[in-house]
Amino acid sequence: MAKQDDPAPSGDGAIVPLEVFEALPKTDLHVHLDGSLRLETILDIAKAERIELPSTSAEGLHAAIGCGKNFGSLVDYLKGFDITLRVMQTEESLERIAFELAEDAQRENVRYMEVRYAPMLHTRRGLKLTKVVEAVLDGLRRARETYGIKANVIICGIRNISPESSYEMAELAVAYKGRGVVGFDLAGAEAEFPAKHHRDSFQLVRDNNINCTIHAGEAYGPESIAQAIHVCGAHRIGHGCRLRENGDLLHYLNDHRIPLECCPSSNVQTGAVRDVASHPLKLYYDLGLRVTVNTDNRLITDTTVSKELWLCHAKMGLSFSDVKSIIVAGFKSSFRPFHEKQAALRRVTQELARYDESGALKSSPPVAVESRRARGSAELPAEPHS
Numbered sequence: 001m002a003k004q005d006d007p008a009p010s011g012d013g014a015i016v017p018l019e020v021f022e023a024l025p026k027t028d029l030h031v032h033l034d035g036s037l038r039l040e041t042i043l044d045i046a047k048a049e050r051i052e053l054p055s056t057s058a059e060g061l062h063a064a065i066g067c068g069k070n071f072g073s074l075v076d077y078l079k080g081f082d083i084t085l086r087v088m089q090t091e092e093s094l095e096r097i098a099f100e101l102a103e104d105a106q107r108e109n110v111r112y113m114e115v116r117y118a119p120m121l122h123t124r125r126g127l128k129l130t131k132v133v134e135a136v137l138d139g140l141r142r143a144r145e146t147y148g149i150k151a152n153v154i155i156c157g158i159r160n161i162s163p164e165s166s167y168e169m170a171e172l173a174v175a176y177k178g179r180g181v182v183g184f185d186l187a188g189a190e191a192e193f194p195a196k197h198h199r200d201s202f203q204l205v206r207d208n209n210i211n212c213t214i215h216a217g218e219a220y221g222p223e224s225i226a227q228a229i230h231v232c233g234a235h236r237i238g239h240g241c242r243l244r245e246n247g248d249l250l251h252y253l254n255d256h257r258i259p260l261e262c263c264p265s266s267n268v269q270t271g272a273v274r275d276v277a278s279h280p281l282k283l284y285y286d287l288g289l290r291v292t293v294n295t296d297n298r299l300i301t302d303t304t305v306s307k308e309l310w311l312c313h314a315k316m317g318l319s320f321s322d323v324k325s326i327i328v329a330g331f332k333s334s335f336r337p338f339h340e341k342q343a344a345l346r347r348v349t350q351e352l353a354r355y356d357e358s359g360a361l362k363s364s365p366p367v368a369v370e371s372r373r374a375r376g377s378a379e380l381p382a383e384p385h386s
Contacts, residue, residue: 213237214228
């Protein structure tokens with residue numbers, strides 16, 4: 001992916017340094033647990049559990065997984081997960097990996113994260129599905145107690161396995177609703193595996209008032225997004241790169257404030273877009289859509305939320321003020337309960353207001369805003385694209 005010192009494609013304004021983006025409060029709403037491990041952790045677990053890997057060095061493993069490599073297709077991109085999943089088959093490893101993911105996120109000031117994964121992929125050695133879910137929740141809980149970072153779980157069905165397995169994952173999401181699981185997703189190879197085949201799973205989670213999101217419009221056209229919204233009732237869309245091919249559908253998502261979980265560097269890796277500069281995120285933002293910026297896979301994409309936001313600024317030409325609005329959209333688009341979301345938004349908007357357009361901290365903090373609750377209002381903080 002692009003480095004911080006790469007030249008900006010255009011524009012007269014100075015580029016705000018990456019370090020400023022690292023200091024900003026952020027969300028990561030689209031991050032896969034099995035794509036966000038530390039290389040050292042993979043090696044440690046493999047050694048302890050005598051698991052064979054393609055390399056016993058961090059450098060060799062980095063190359064074998066293809067961290068940051070442009071694969072050209074989603075199918076090739078997903079091959080790296082075969083390596084990471086080998087070391088994610090025990091309660092101890094899952095708890096550790098979940099904790100470390102949250103630890104890495106808090107180091108760049110991610111305040112809230114929704115971690116997604118498919119529990120069925122972690123049962124190769126006989127681990128029960130409930131143990132898989134609870135181990136991950138334990139790791140995220142330990143990170144919250146240690147660092148204060150809040151993280152919830154989105155359980156995934158895998159579209160290229162079977163609708164029956166997706167339904168089993170949906171049942172698991174229902175069982176753990178209110179216990180750390182806040183949503184359901186459909187992931188995996190998108191082409192030739194339409195979301196409509198999994199409609200029963202989404203009917204189950206929606207019948208139980210659970211939020212849902214679907215990977216769509218990444219490796220297949222806008223009709224994939226239409227199915228996700230109209231057939232499966234998705235509340236958010238994962239990626240949505242090809243939404244720009246259908247203007248009518250684009251405006252429908254805009255009118256209904258359906259957020260897009262954008263992952264720019266990942267989309268370059270999978271061939272969904274040519275390069276970061278040509279990513280449709282800026283078009284979507286300029287048209288008023290609610291866009292969020294996320295990592296997708298911290299290890300395989302070799303990125304952080306801060307880097308992705310910086311790329312939006314330096315490569316796509318979004319102003320620093322635009323990026324702050326996108327950060328606010330991330331907090332607005334989370335699957336948290338409304339009052340938790342409202343409290344977080346109040347804090348974050350005040351923090352972001354301390355930075356001027358150059359990314360510098362203002363000389364004096366803004367006057368504290370009177371509590372909206374005290375004024376009897378439940379209205380969320382305003383942003384240009386609410």
